[in-house]
Amino acid sequence: MNQLAAPITQDVLTLPRKLPEGGKVNLVGLTRSGLRDALIAAGTPERQAKMRVGQIWQWIYHWGVRDFAQMTNLAKEYRALLERNFEISVPEIVTRQVSMDGTRKYLLRIAGGHEVEAVYIPEETRGTLCISSQVGCTLTCSFCHTGTQKLVRNLTAGEIVGQVMVARDDLGEWPKPGAPKEDGRLVSNVVLMGMGEPLYNFDNVCDAMQVVMDGEGISLSRRRITLSTSGVVPEIAKTAEEIGCLLAVSFHATTDEVRNRLVPVNKKWNIETLIGALREYPRLSNSERITFEYVMLKDVNDSDDDARRLVKLIRGIPAKINLIPFNEWPGAPYERSDWERIEAFADIIYKAGYASPIRTPRGEDIMAACGQLKSATERARKSRAAIAAEAGL
Numbered sequence: 347m348n349q350l351a352a353p354i355t356q357d358v359l360t361l362p363r364k365l366p367e368g369g370k371v372n373l374v375g376l377t378r379s380g381l382r383d384a385l386i387a388a389g390t391p392e393r394q395a396k397m398r399v400g401q402i403w404q405w406i407y408h409w410g411v412r413d414f415a416q417m418t419n420l421a422k423e424y425r426a427l428l429e430r431n432f433e434i435s436v437p438e439i440v441t442r443q444v445s446m447d448g449t450r451k452y453l454l455r456i457a458g459g460h461e462v463e464a465v466y467i468p469e470e471t472r473g474t475l476c477i478s479s480q481v482g483c484t485l486t487c488s489f490c491h492t493g494t495q496k497l498v499r500n501l502t503a504g505e506i507v508g509q510v511m512v513a514r515d516d517l518g519e520w521p522k523p524g525a526p527k528e529d530g531r532l533v534s535n536v537v538l539m540g541m542g543e544p545l546y547n548f549d550n551v552c553d554a555m556q557v558v559m560d561g562e563g564i565s566l567s568r569r570r571i572t573l574s575t576s577g578v579v580p581e582i583a584k585t586a587e588e589i590g591c592l593l594a595v596s597f598h599a600t601t602d603e604v605r606n607r608l609v610p611v612n613k614k615w616n617i618e619t620l621i622g623a624l625r626e627y628p629r630l631s632n633s634e635r636i637t638f639e640y641v642m643l644k645d646v647n648d649s650d651d652d653a654r655r656l657v658k659l660i661r662g663i664p665a666k667i668n669l670i671p672f673n674e675w676p677g678a679p680y681e682r683s684d685w686e687r688i689e690a691f692a693d694i695i696y697k698a699g700y701a702s703p704i705r706t707p708r709g710e711d712i713m714a715a716c717g718q719l720k721s722a723t724e725r726a727r728k729s730r731a732a733i734a735a736e737a738g739l
Contacts, residue, residue: 350436350543352367370431370433371384371431371432371433372432372434372435373406374434374435374508375502375557377503377556378403378558378583382399383401383674384432385398385402388428389425389431390427395430395453400419400562401419402417402420404563405417406434406563407563408521408562408563408565410514410515410523410554412434413434414429414432427429432504435504435541436503436511436512437454437455437462437509438456438506439453439462439512440453442516445482447469449465449467450466450467450513451463451465452465452466452509452512452513453466454512456481456505457502461633462478462480462481462501462505463540464476464477464513465540466517466533467536468532473517473532473533473534473536474534474536474537475510475533475535475536475537475568476540477506477537477540478509478535478540478541478542479500479506479538479540479541479542479547479572480498480499480546480547481500481501481541482541483542483543485609486612487598487610488608489641489643489680493517497658500547500550501550501555502550503553504510504548506550506551507554507564510533510536510558510564514533514564527635534566535570535572536558536566536572537571537572537573538551538571538574539572539574539594543578544573544574546578548585551573552588555568556589558571566590568590568591569592569710570591571591571592572592572594573591573592573594574593574596574639574670575593576596576609576611577593577595577596577611577620579613579614579617579623582624582627583623583626583630584667585627585631586627586630586631589629590631590641591631592637593627594636594637594668595637595638595639596609596639597639598639598643598647599617599652600652600656600659602617603614604646604647608646624636624663624738625663627662628663631681635666636663637665637666637668638665638668640656640657640669640670641671641672642683642687642688643672644672644684648683648687648688650691650694653690653695657695657698660700666700666703669692669695669701669702669704669705670705687702688704692704
């Protein structure tokens with residue numbers, strides 16, 4: 347079967363989100379057109395709908411207001427109509443942990459009692475929020491703790507946007523009427539690198555990013571948003587055309603034999619197919635460099651030969667390579683590459699003309715580092731042998 351024509355199916359069933367019958371509609375996560383349709387369906391006159399969308403949008407996404415009673419430029423009767431039909435709901439913080447390095451990890455409860463994690467990473471020049479797109483993950487990448495948790499369901503657009511809103515709540519980042527405008531932003535960047543494969547939840551991720559990028563609300567530039575995929579090839583061009591954000595690829599290996607083991611989606615869309623799609627991405631999205639994420643696993647993918655093959659594979663693609671020292675977790679079947687080995691690997695890539703930063707692990711003391719996210723209620727410990735057997739090691 348032609349790999350490009352392979353169906354976009356997931357390894358386990360995604361359960362549909364069930365809302366209570368007759369429940370109020372959550373306005374968070376609706377696109378402008380979706381919000382307009384919802385307001386008209388609730389009785390807003392069509393000729394007023396565009397104006398009402400603009401007003402409500404600003405209250406929710408610029409000011410961070412959750413109570414219709416505070417929307418003071420709307421008539422009392424209209425606020426009552428909104429209250430009867432709608433809610434402004436974001437995920438609930440179950441736990442909030444702060445690392446010694448300032449990283450914050452949020453365990454968030456969503457509809458159905460499910461939990462996801464989001465991580466805020468403060469740095470000198472920016473603050474990056476890592477958000478999730480699924481409860482659990484379908485990909486079962488053998489080096490990733492999140493991947494040992496089976497997929498439960500896709501997040502809605504509201505649950506994805508809601509993670510950004512919760513972080514801004516916690517950081518006190520919503521502007522206050524009449525107060526001077528703050529310089530800089532605490533949440534300046536968003537990365538879809540938390541739990542789940544964003545391109546297996548494309549429609550909800552796309553709607554959520556349209557909300558986050560809208561200039562009259564949260565207003566993050568598409569160049570401040572990075573979507574990380576393990577290589578769902580048919581959706582990569584769609585991402586360029588419909589979202590246009592920066593792209594990161596969980597690459598992690600330079601041969602199909604090793605990548606099949608580390609990133610099982612490679613069995614559907616192999617390295618050659620993936621690289622072909624990536625060559626088109628910067629042109630389609632008018633994007634900058636593609637980031638290749640490469641976790642450093644001792645004696646698995648960290649040889650000089652691997653580094654040389656990597657350089658050869660990506661030749662001609664505007665790229666940088668993020669080298670990620672493996673973040674260990676209980677029962678992990680791998681070890682982190684020695685520091686000298688990581689530096690030697692980085693040196694080969696650098697000398698070939700590519701940026702090759704070694705990512706400093708953040709939040710390891712609270713299990714918030716890359717590949718460690720896993721909601722507490724699903725965190726049943728497996729033995730090292732069981733995980734290795736599932737991974738085919």
